[in-house]
Amino acid sequence: MTTFCRLCLPSLALLFSLVSVAAAKDSPNNKYLLFVGTYTGKESKGIYAYRFDAASSELTPLGIAAETTNPSFLAIDPSRHFLYAVNEVQDYKGGNSGAVSAFAIERDTGDRPTGKLSLLNQVASRGADPCYIAFDKTGKYALVANYTGGSVAVFPVRADGHIGEPSAFIQHVGSSANKERQQGPHAHWIETTPDNRFAIAVDLGLDELLVYRFDAKAGSLTANNPPYTKLDPGTGPRHLAFHPNGQFAYVVNELQSTITTLTYDASRGALHTMQTISTLPKDFSGSNDTAEIQVHPSGKFLFASNRGHDSIAVFSIDNHAGTLTLVDRFSTQGKTPRSFEIDPTGQFLLVANQDTNNIAVFRIDPSSGRLTATNQTLHVPSPVCLKFMAVE
Numbered sequence: 001m002t003t004f005c006r007l008c009l010p011s012l013a014l015l016f017s018l019v020s021v022a023a024a025k026d027s028p029n030n031k032y033l034l035f036v037g038t039y040t041g042k043e044s045k046g047i048y049a050y051r052f053d054a055a056s057s058e059l060t061p062l063g064i065a066a067e068t069t070n071p072s073f074l075a076i077d078p079s080r081h082f083l084y085a086v087n088e089v090q091d092y093k094g095g096n097s098g099a100v101s102a103f104a105i106e107r108d109t110g111d112r113p114t115g116k117l118s119l120l121n122q123v124a125s126r127g128a129d130p131c132y133i134a135f136d137k138t139g140k141y142a143l144v145a146n147y148t149g150g151s152v153a154v155f156p157v158r159a160d161g162h163i164g165e166p167s168a169f170i171q172h173v174g175s176s177a178n179k180e181r182q183q184g185p186h187a188h189w190i191e192t193t194p195d196n197r198f199a200i201a202v203d204l205g206l207d208e209l210l211v212y213r214f215d216a217k218a219g220s221l222t223a224n225n226p227p228y229t230k231l232d233p234g235t236g237p238r239h240l241a242f243h244p245n246g247q248f249a250y251v252v253n254e255l256q257s258t259i260t261t262l263t264y265d266a267s268r269g270a271l272h273t274m275q276t277i278s279t280l281p282k283d284f285s286g287s288n289d290t291a292e293i294q295v296h297p298s299g300k301f302l303f304a305s306n307r308g309h310d311s312i313a314v315f316s317i318d319n320h321a322g323t324l325t326l327v328d329r330f331s332t333q334g335k336t337p338r339s340f341e342i343d344p345t346g347q348f349l350l351v352a353n354q355d356t357n358n359i360a361v362f363r364i365d366p367s368s369g370r371l372t373a374t375n376q377t378l379h380v381p382s383p384v385c386l387k388f389m390a391v392e
Contacts, residue, residue, distance in 0.1 A: 029391075030054035032344060033062075033115055036352070036359070037071040037085060037385035043357070044381035047071050047085065047103075049115035052388065054345040057361060057374055066117035068101055073132050074387045078139040081105055082161040083117055083387075086130035086144060092122075098130040099123065100144060100155060102163040105389075113391060121162045126169050127151040132189050132239075137196035141167070141219045145201065150185030152201045154219045167219030176207045177233035178255055188254075189239045194246045198224060198269035202240050204254060207231045209240065209262075211269045229271040231260060239292060244299040248322035252279070252293035252304050259293065259304055259315070261323055275323050279304050279313040292339045297346045301327070301369030305337040305351070312340065312351065312362075314369045330371040333360040341386035348374075352383035359383055 032052040038044040049065040052058070071085035087099040103117035127149020134143055135157075142155045142163065154168040172185035186205035192214050193200065199214040199221055210228045212221035231237055236255025242264070243249070249262045249271060261275040279290055288308030295302050295317070302315045302324060310332050315324040332340075334353025341350050342364070349362045349371060359378040362371040 030345060031391040033113055033389045033391055034059065034350070035065060035074055035076070035083060035115075035387045035389065036380050036383050037074045037387075038380065039072060039088075039354070039382040039384055040069050042381065047074070047083075047117060048380055050378070051115070051391075052343065054343055054347060057348055057363070057376065059361070059376060059378060061378070062115035065115055066103055066119065068119070071101070072384045073130075074385050075133045075135055075142060076105075076387055076389050077135060077157065077161075080113070080389055080392075082120070082157070084133055084142055084157075084163065086125060086133045087122070088129050088131055088147075090128040090148060092124050095124060096128055097149070098125040098128060098146065100125050100130065100133065100142065100163055102157075102161055104161055111392075113389070120160075123155065123163055123165060125149075126153045126166055127171075127187075134191045136192045136199075136214065136216060137194075138216050140216070143190045143192065143199060145187040145190045147186050147188055147204075150187055150203070150205060152187050152190045152199075152221075154199075154221060156219050168221040170201075170212070170221055172201075172203055172206060172210070174206045176205060178236065181205070181236060181255060182207070182234070188237070191240070193264075193266065193269065194242055195266055197266075200240060200249075200271075202237045202251060204236045204238055207233055207235050207237065209237060209251065209271055211271070213269070224269045226268075226270055229262070229273065231273070232256075232276075235260070238290065241293045241295045241302070243295055243317065243322060244297065248317075250293055250295065250302055250324075252290045254289050254291070257288045257290050257306065259290075259302070259324060263322065277315070277324050277326070279306050279329075280309055281329065284309055291337065294340070294342055296342060296364070296369065298366070301364075303340065303342070303349065303369075305332070305340055307336045307338065310335055310337060310353075312337065312349070312371060314371065316369060327369050330362070333373060333377060334358045338383070339385050341388065344388050344390065350386055352380070352386055354382055354384060357381050357383070359386070
């Protein structure tokens with residue numbers, strides 16, 4: 001295991017990205033499972049499952065998939081046989097840590113996934129309140145961000161789906177301008193780059209995008225040169241999304257309700273800022289925290305959620321420069337849109353409204369990116385994370 005303190009694409013990258021997406025999401029019959037991670041403690045009991053028909057946009061409830069505490073973010077392995085969740089707690093087994101849970105996706109006698117999950121094992125996340133989990137492009141390692149712990153870790157995933165002890169762990173240190181929210185490091189997102197050569201960690205508490213060299217054989221992280229990209233003090237970066245061409249990246253900034261556009265040099269693992277744009281109307285005077293960000297599979301549009309304004313901000317993307325232009329903002333038909341997900345066909349956007357216990361379904365206009373409500377609304381207690389899985 002390697003430990004570090006603060007360190008401080010070309011066509012091949014795109015190929016890796018597309019292969020990964022295809023392996024995880026393609027479905028010849030437009031049939032999918034939708035797993036929903038939640039916050040428990042009130043009505044919710046854990047992870048919920050639905051069947052989704054992309055041809056009709058119909059969602060069919062399958063009930064609770066697994067009972068587990070605060071499964072706030074989910075990841076499905078490329079084989080579609082296992083699901084992993086971070087358990088966003090601070091005291092797993094009495095330690096100052098959250099947990100990572102591994103589940104088998106149950107199948108019927110015809111080898112079709114049922115939407116039910118069976119727990120395989122749990123391990124400590126190595127930091128309090130883990131809030132994000134994602135696979136590297138080989139599907140052999142899960143990367144986890146611990147928010148309150150201010151750390152990131154890499155976990156090997158065995159062939160039988162069990163998750164192992166970390167192969168890498170990095171504790172971030174430092175602070176930034178916002179004394180209430182940035183008194184220390186708060187890792188909020190980590191994923192590998194499209195070519196799997198680097199891992200980028202987004203730290204809200206440091207206003208930094210930390211870049212590590214990732215060794216896919218050992219599951220290790222080492223300091224890159226340059227080791228990070230610094231954003232303006234008080235920005236509060238939360239999540240990052242790459243453009244399908246691998247040349248641009250976009251970061252949604254929670255504390256300032258903005259999006260920063262960056263160019264990406266895949267040869268060096270270097271990010272450079274070039275634009276920052278607000279997600280809010282100029283006349284909005286209420287409190288707001290942005291949450292999720294995603295680029296449409298076509299590469300033409302970007303979406304970001306506003307918690308407070310309770311909207312999805314839609315931007316068009318300049319095909320050559322990568323810069324953003326506002327299209328419009330659309331009500332999420334609920335409060336506190338913590339997360340959203342674009343369905344695998346690119347036709348629909350589903351929003352998880354945490355504080356109104358509902359998921360709203362919108363159709364995406366393929367020409368403009370504008371959203372139209374389908375008037376489908378699901379009751380889900382405290383929804384946080386949405387993940388689709390193709391049904392063979």
